[in-house]
Amino acid sequence: MCIHSFPLIQAKLDENAENALKVKEWEVGMFQNEMAVSQRIKIRRRSPTEPPTHYVGPFEFQLQNGGNTPRNILEEIVWNKDVEVTKMKERMPLxxxxxxxxxxxxxxxxxxxxxxxxxxxxxxxxxxxxxxxxxxxxxxxxxxxxxxxxxxxxxxxxxxxxxxxxxxxxxxxxxxxxxxxxxxxxxxxxxxxxxxxxxxxxxxxxxxxxxxxxxxxxxxxxxxxxxxxxxxxxxxxxxxxxxxxxxxxxxxxxxxxxxxxxxxxxxxxxxxxxxxxxxxxxxxxxxxxxxxxxxxxxxxxxxxxxxxxxxxxxxxxxxxxxxxxxxxxxxxxxxxxxxxxxx
CATH class of the missing domain: 3.20.20.70 (Aldolase class I)
Structure with a gap:
C-alpha cells in the first residue's frame, strides 16, 4: 500500500467515527421521542427524519421516517432549541x-x-x-x-x-x-x-x-x-x-x-x-x-x-x-x- 494513501484512509476513518456519533445521537433522539409518547407527551424532542448515513460495507444508506415538519409552534421551538444547545455545549463543556x-x-x-x-x-x-x-x-x-x-x-x-x-x-x-x-x-x-x-x-x-x-x-x-x-x-x-x-x-x-x-x-x-x-x-x-x-x-x-x-x-x-x-x-x-x- 502506498504511504500517500494513509491520510485518505485516516480521513475516511474520521468521517466514519463522526457519522457513527451522529447515528448514536439520532438513536438517542428517537428513544426520547418513544419515551415521550409512552407518557402521552405530544411534543417530539427532535425531528425523527433525516438521520445520518449508515455504512454497510461499501454501501451507505439513510433510514427514512415521515414527519420532519413541526406539528405546532412549541415543537418547532424545541427542535430549534435542540440544535442551539448542541452547539453551545460544544463551545462550553459542562x-x-x-x-x-x-x-x-x-x-x-x-x-x-x-x-x-x-x-x-x-x-x-x-x-x-x-x-x-x-x-x-x-x-x-x-x-x-x-x-x-x-x-x-x-x-x-x-x-x-x-x-x-x-x-x-x-x-x-x-x-x-x-x-x-x-x-x-x-x-x-x-x-x-x-x-x-x-x-x-x-x-x-x-x-x-x-x-x-x-x-x-x-x-x-x-x-x-x-x-x-x-x-x-x-x-x-x-x-x-x-x-x-x-x-x-x-x-x-x-x-x-x-x-x-x-x-x-x-x-x-x-x-x-x-x-x-x-x-x-x-x-x-x-x-x-x-x-x-x-x-x-x-x-x-x-x-x-x-x-x-x-x-x-x-x-x-x-x-x-x-x-x-x-x-x-x-x-x-x-x-x-x-x-x-x-x-
Whole structure:
C-alpha cells in the first residue's frame, strides 16, 4: 500500500467515527421521542427524519421516517432549541460551567421570596416577566431594560427573564445584565430546557430558578433536573397546562413549585378557568398535603382575574404581557392587583 494513501484512509476513518456519533445521537433522539409518547407527551424532542448515513460495507444508506415538519409552534421551538444547545455545549463543556459555578455568588431564595410576598400582602406573590416579544404577540416592548428595577420597586417578589433569542428576542445576556444591575429579586430563567446542561449555564448567568415544562420533558428528566436544581441551590418551577401533566408532576417526589399555564403552548389559546379545573378535588388535596406552591400564569389582566385564581388556590402569579406593555410598569402592577403591593 502506498504511504500517500494513509491520510485518505485516516480521513475516511474520521468521517466514519463522526457519522457513527451522529447515528448514536439520532438513536438517542428517537428513544426520547418513544419515551415521550409512552407518557402521552405530544411534543417530539427532535425531528425523527433525516438521520445520518449508515455504512454497510461499501454501501451507505439513510433510514427514512415521515414527519420532519413541526406539528405546532412549541415543537418547532424545541427542535430549534435542540440544535442551539448542541452547539453551545460544544463551545462550553459542562466541566467549564461547573468550574465557573464554584466562584459564582450564592443564589437568592426564590421560594422564600414568594412566601414572604404572599404573607406580607395577603395577595398572590408576583413574578414579573421581563419580556420583549412572543410568537403570538410579536414585539411587546422595544426598550425593556429599565423595567426590571420598576418591577422590583412596584412590588414584584421575583423576576422572570426570557432567555430564548429566536422566538422571544431574549437572551442570557439580559439575565446577566439584570443581575449585575443590582436587582435584589430572585431571578427565574424562563427557557425551553431540554438538557441539564442548560441549568448549569443558567446558574453561571445569575439565575436563582429555572422553568421546567412538563409538555416537553418526560418524568425522568423532570426528576433528574429537579435534583440538579437542589444541588445548585436553585428552585425548579415545573409548568403544567392540563390534567394529564398535573397528575404526572404530582407523582414526582421533591416538587415544590408548580406553574399552571392557562395558555395552551400548542395552540397559544388561553383560558383562565384552566387554573380552577386543575386545582379541584383530589389534586388540590395532594398539593396541600405536599405543601406545593402553585403559580398561575396567562390570562391575568385585572384584579378580578387575580382574585379568581387566588380563590382557586394560587399563591403566586407570573405576569408579563399585561404589565410589560404599559408605559409605567409600577402603576401597571398596582392596577393589576387593585392596590399598591410594594412592601
Amino acid at each position: 466541566s467549564v460551567l461547573k468550574k465557573a459555578i464554584e466562584n459564582a455568588p450564592p443564589t437568592r431564595d426564590f421560594i422564600g421570596a414568594l412566601k414572604a410576598a404572599h404573607f406580607g400582602t395577603k395577595l398572590t406573590g408576583l413574578i414579573a416577566e421581563v419580556k420583549k416579544a412572543s410568537p403570538s404577540k410579536g414585539v411587546l416592548r422595544e426598550n425593556f431594560d429599565p423595567i426590571a428595577k420598576a418591577y422590583e420597586k412596584g412590588g414584584a417578589a421575583c423576576l422572570s427573564v426570557l432567555t430564548d433569542e429566536k422566538y422571544f428576542q431574549g437572551g442570557f445576556k439580559n439575565l446577566e445584565a439584570i443581575r449585575k444591575a443590582g436587582i435584589q429579586c430572585p431571578l427565574l430563567c424562563k427557557e425551553f430546557i431540554i438538557d441539564a446542561w442548560q441549568i448549569y449555564y443558567a446558574r453561571t448567568k445569575g439565575a436563582d430558578a429555572v422553568l421546567l415544562i412538563a409538555a416537553i420533558l418526560p418524568d425522568l428528566d423532570i426528576k433528574h433536573m429537579t435534583k440538579i436544581c437542589k444541588m445548585l441551590n436553585m428552585a425548579a418551577l415545573v409548568e403544567v397546562h392540563d390534567e394529564r401533566e398535573m397528575d404526572r408532576v404530582l407523582e414526582i417526589e421533591g416538587i415544590e413549585l408548580i406553574d399552571i399555564n392557562n395558555r395552551n403552548l400548542e395552540t397559544f389559546k388561553v383560558d383562565i378557568n384552566n387554573t380552577k379545573k386543575l386545582l379541584e378535588g383530589e389534586r388540590g388535596q395532594v398539593i396541600h398535603q405536599k405543601d406545593i406552591i402553585v403559580v398561575g400564569e396567562s390570562a391575568l389582566f385585572t384584579p378580578d382575574d387575580i382574585a379568581y385564581v387566588q380563590d382557586a388556590g394560587i399563591k403566586a402569579v407570573l405576569v408579563g404581557e399585561s404589565i410589560v406593555k404599559q408605559d409605567e410598569p409600577g402603576k401597571a402592577i398596582s392596577g393589576l392587583f387593585g392596590k399598591d403591593i410594594s412592601l
